[in-house]
Amino acid sequence: MPGSTIRRIEGAAALPAELRGAAVAIGNFDGVHRGHQAVLGAAADIAHAEGRPLVCLTFEPHPRTVFRPAHPVPRLAPAPMKARLLGALGFDAVVEQPFDLEFASHPPEHFVAETLARDLGAGHVVVGFDFRFGARRQGDTAFLQERATALGIGVTLTGAFADEGGNIVSSSRIREDLMNGDAAGAAALLGYRWTFEGAIAHGAKLGRTLGYPTANMALGEDGLLAHGIYAVRLRRADGTLHDGVASYGRRPTFDNGAALFETFLFDFSGDLYGEAASVSLFAYLRGEERFDGVEALVRQMDRDSEEARALLTGAAPLSALDARICFP
Template sequence: MPSSRVTDFFRITSLDEMPDALKGGVVAIGNFDGVHRGHQAVLNTALETGRNQDIPVYAMSFEPHPRSFFNPSNPVFRLTPSVQKAAVMKACGLDGIVELPFTKDFASIEAEQFVKNILLDKLAIHHAVTGFDFHFGKARAGTPDYLRNAGAEHQFGVTIVEQETDEGANDISSSRIRACLEEGDITLANGLLGYRWFFEAEVRHGDKRGRDLGYPTANLQMAENCPLKHGVYTVRVTTPDGFVFGGVASYGRRPMFDHGAPMFEVFLFDFTGDLYGQTLRVNVISYLRGEETFDSVDALIAQMDRDSNEAKTVLGSLQPLSELDLALFPPN
């Protein structure tokens, strides 16, 4: 029998675009913000199910995040916005991701309609995999038990994956990882993710002060609701042409100078060139110290020298956290 394995990665933003290559497959359903180790347990279950039957495996998620939709004045900080989430899904080995627009009309869909109109009519699923806490449909009526019963009625498989915990038996969750970023605990955040957290942003013009200090930086604007603790970080940066550079970065308001809006300023080791207007992928490796004010510019430069040396030491002993980490950030 010929294989039905998909060779391309599909990113679908409308059910009307659903390719035949993904229909009849295994779908992992959830918000998947961060695609952390708990999410990976769901994805790996879906992958194992699909590969055993030689059928496509893909994820379904929702944009914007439902919590942001229902509370727009206090949107959820996205660990992995849409594009980054798709990149992690691809690195996990999935064949695609379907990102359903989360609108007022979508939020009002009854659970039965979700199953019949979307899972069956549009996707023609063979099997669904979700986490233990996934709910769907109007008023969250679609519980895991509801999905199991729907699967039995309509003859598609259903697997519910239980809560994933860390080595200390604590729950792994996106909210816990956000709290880690806020505390500057990058080591724990990355451990819970199973790969080193990253973000993407375009290089903007700044005041060029770094050049005068001997540390020209690429200035990156973070999301307004980014909880990342202000301070100095070891980073690894991938340029649009695929080259990877180690570096040191400062995130904060520059208390020595203008105390302005938060900016992520990256100094790349062994790099010369112009990055303005380019989108960088910044892999956050470790937290070095908090944001400080110094007595003089010379004292600041001396500390920056120490920061750079410490970051180089960290990068010199860096090892991938997992196969996923290596797939996302291969060495040059």
Template sequence: MASDFTVIRDSSPPASIPKGMVVAMGNFDGVHLGHRAVIDAALRMGLAHRKPAFAVTFEPHPRSYFSPNSPQFRLTGEAAKLRLLAATGLAGAVVMTFDKHRAETTAQDFIHHDLIERLGISGIAVGYDFHFGKGRVGSPSLLVAEAPRLGIEVDVQAHVDIAERPVSSSVIRMALAEGQIDEATAMLGGPWFVNGEVIHGEKRGRDLGFPTANIRLDKNCSLKHGIYAVRVGLGEARIDGVASFGRRPTFDNGAPLLEVFLFDFKGDLYGRHLDVAFIAFLRDELRFDHIDALVRQMNEDSRLAREKLAASPDAFPRLGSPAGI
């Protein structure tokens, strides 16, 4: 992970933008294997041009602008996305604000003003299905057609398949919603993770002998409710654990909450931010009639989680620490 990963925003002064950069352009939700192919193409182009390679991405996600009343399960919020991008070898990321002005910018104006005049790119890599500009008129074929006149190189990456299925953010979202952690992990190129602040809960886990770190996930998170084997990042430390995500049907059927029990750990985590990587789905969330039955099941969940985690000792997402997020 490069420590000098640079984040450029709409407000960044022109002097801070390295002219001649090559870019990988996309929404990059999840930074999955399809995205990595586009990024790798930009990295190769950057080496050939002897220019830095950056990602160009958009925040908030364009879909949230166009469909504000249709909640979207994002695989990675802005901070998580930038941390994943920072670990790919890119020199930085250009984060463009997606608002009314950008939504109404024509594809030609975007190419000429944003990519050529402001960023001064010498090359660009995109996925085969990436569209941009007003009415989504901008396309890989438009970039290819414009390339000779603009004097830039264009690389269009085909889809990446796993088990004869094209890798996409939407397919990964569906896999997570169905508890298909192995499928999501394969398409992401590593475990899906969330980051959140540890908050106070009802302290029930402590009374049961399973003190948990409680994290409230984004309200649009569609991860399947159930029990998971997880690996937690606490600074540089990696701690195995078992987690429940759901409404706690044995107790209150409340708002969804992620409750993480860290194995062999003692300490106060309130107010700390944790990275929680989902390694395996263990079972559905259940309601128990008796606390003793719940505790027996929690012990079995812990045993099975340790078994799953021992089989994947190095499973954890590669994360960077970009400045400016």
């Protein structure tokens, strides 16, 4: 991903001296959607105006997963992908604060005095209007403003961010769109085409026998994305981009096995096995189907490929971030 160089730091106490005094955006930022970008953009503006480093403080794993381990949050952007997105937004570093029940038990004054002031040496912090922190979520934005200001840390609060229909943008809405096969709806809320990363692995090579060899990737969250056919763009580790059509699902015509994301790249020949790659979803074309035979399946795959080619040829960036992620 061009322009995405960023330092990943495990824990606030490990922040290097040259990044102290930063403008710090604080939050989980799962998905780095348009609402998150309002917070992140405010921090970037402050860093630029005041000549400060630009740092994001986030928490790993997702706090909701820590509190409810039997119901982990399906991640829109696991830590490596989140870091790449933050790098594309111009952040110098992301502090991935280890989050466990012991950290969650600290009182809110501990978070301000130790994490923000002592460990990060924050010059200015930016949070959303509904930011809560500390044991039993006792700390709120008023508490943060009072305690941080007393320690010489500037505080900026951002308001709720609504979409063009007046509805608040949230990670849960994006997850719902993806689960319903609404790739365009998810992209509208994210401000970029949803992108995931993974290693390309060997599969059963069924596609090769059909004239459609595929790059196979396992999606970490099987319940996050609707099974079906997608128009996609794949970025290799060397930065090159390749358009394609992908199938995500259990291959009901063949083995109905474990869910797999299989991408056929247009006008490409080569060995991708073992490479790390990212895939961006441009459109959901249709649901997963079971065909009576191989010939019927191949005819439909031909139609899917034509539709995907046409759609990708006419695609334009949704934003500057989308241009950095999904375009040359």
